[in-house]
Amino acid sequence: MNILLKSAKIVCPENKALHLKKRDILVKKGIIEKIAASIETPSGVKTIERKNLHVSLGWFDSSISFGEPGFEERETIDNGLDVASRSGFTDVILNPNTNPLPDSSSDIVFLKERANGNSTNLYPLGSLTINSEGNDLAELFDMKNSGAVAFYDFKKQISNPNLLKIALLYAQNFDGLVFSYPQDGQIKGKGIVHEGDVSTMLGLKGIPAMAEELQIVRDLFILEYTGGKLHIPTISTANSVKLIANAKKNGLDISCSVAIHNLIYTDENLKEFDTNYKVMPPLRTKSDCKALIKGLKDGVIDFVTSDHMPIDIEDKRVEFDNAVNGTIGLESAFGSLNQTFDLEDTIALLTKGRERFGLETPILKEGAKACLTLFEPNSEAVFNMEHIHSTSKNSMFLGFLLRGQVYGVVNNNQILI
Structure with a gap:
């Protein structure tokens, strides 16, 4: 070329x-x-x-979901990487939410081989536990040697605190990065949206902000005890920003990210019961959005992500309670960030984060x-349907300038x- x-x-x-x-x-x-x-x-x-x-330097996204293997109707790896390239991303981290889940070295090798030959690089995450069931650690060391850049039970809490303790201790032997999704499942219960005035008005079961914050407090105490490297993906509340800021001041090796849609949209957008706005973590309040934006500007939040999650139409065009969580976000990532931040800050946010995963940062x-x-x-x-190249069309940014x-x-x- x-x-x-x-x-x-x-x-x-x-x-x-x-x-x-x-x-x-x-x-x-x-x-x-x-x-x-x-x-x-x-x-x-x-x-x-x-x-x-x-x-600019090529852009990086730390939380991408496709569908292959198992959910190819949502998005294949080839089409997903094509979408990423068209959206400006040269490097993406692939979430472990396929079927089967990538919890062995052979699974990681398969994903990397399927991604070969594309203009966008794919770096897979391995499941933290076998089949992401939260019981026994998966083959972390073998997956690391095969190309897994970190370990995550995708959007599932680590219910057993001792498991997180063991994972953080064990991963230090090979400089492994452990993810912990910030949500206490017992407090969340059957909640599907942010708990507040809007959830009460709409009659939808709410998820208190406390469900996220208590999990973060627990994880930070464990990290302080064990040492190691912990990443908390897609935080969504103002208090979460404060908790992580204090942890960084205390010298803990902690990082976190935020989904772009949680910077822009609030639970007020749920009033039409549009299932494209049903995501996890849920859309919170305007004050949470402001705190998250400030956290990015202050460097407390390490990087943004599109949290791109294709969902087929059969799982979205149903009652709100029964719809699957998730929105696509690759195609709208730059344009929406560029409306929220100035250009230089937007590019800085889109190019940072590789170092946390042990990836080489490009040089211009x-x-x-x-x-x-x-x-x-x-x-x-x-933004309209013509701008969407993903196989799935579940974007909450439709109609957004x-x-x-x-x-x-x-x-x-x-x-x-």
């Missing part, structure tokens, strides 16, 4: 010499050969020109491997634009 990106404005605060400068970028055989104010197009090189073209300079996202930050458009447009990616000696 030999291409020349013409008049691209570079958004890369890590490289002060190039940040916010317009440059031509010559890429040959997947390597950035030259960056200059003007480059003549060499023979055999394809020129890429786009309106208001911007370039001559001689480096080309891992780039191409986009335009200023245009506005209402997005700012900016993704052109594609340059990665793995490929270009998708």
Whole structure:
């Protein structure tokens, strides 16, 4: 692949010499050969020109769900990675919520082999426990050696505190990262939305914010006792931000993420009983949204995620109580973040997080491997079905005004634009 990106404005605060400068970028055989104010197009090189073209390091998402194996009607790995590339993501972490669940080294190898040859890299998570049943630890060391970047029983609480203690102690032997989903199942009970005025008005069973916060308090006490590396995915409450901020001040090796939709939408959006708004953790309150945004700006929350979860129409077009949780989010991630933060903060949020998973962070300079996202930050458009490339169409962002447009990616000696 030999291409020349013409008049691209570079958004890369890590490289002060190039940040916010317009440059031509010559890429040959997947390597950035030259960056200059003007480059003549060499023979055999394809020129890429786009309106208001911007370039950044490739974007990263720490929580993606597809369907393969077992739920291919929702999303195959190939189509999912194509969607990720079209949405600007060069690297994604795949959640363990397939059938069968990836709880052995052979499962991890299968996922990695299925993802080979795509312009977006896929890094699988392994199940923390066998079949994610919460009883016995899975083959963590073997899965790590086969390419699993962390361990997670996807959106399932670790009910047994001793199991989390053992997992954190054991994983230290190979620098493993352990996930713990922040929700106490007993307090959650049969709740399906945030517990508050809206749930009462709609007659829907609520999930108290305390269900998340108590689980986090427990996990932080265990982490303080054991040491190790703990990640708490997709927090959703203001008090969760405070708890994690205090833990970081005390020197604990803790990280956390937040789903983009939990920054933007609140439980007020549930009033039409649209099942696309049924997610887990649930949409909370406006004050929670403000606290989560502040937590990102302050660095307490380590990174954002689309929490992309395709769900087929049969599981969404049912009564609200019976609908499956989840919304797709890859295609709307950039445009919605860019409406919430300024451009530089948006790109910073989309490019950070790889180090936590032991992944190499790309560099934008001559001689480096080309891992780039191409986009335009200023245009506005209402998100609709035409913008969805996922097999499943369950997006809560339908009808939302997005700012900016993704052109594609340059990665793995490929270009998708």
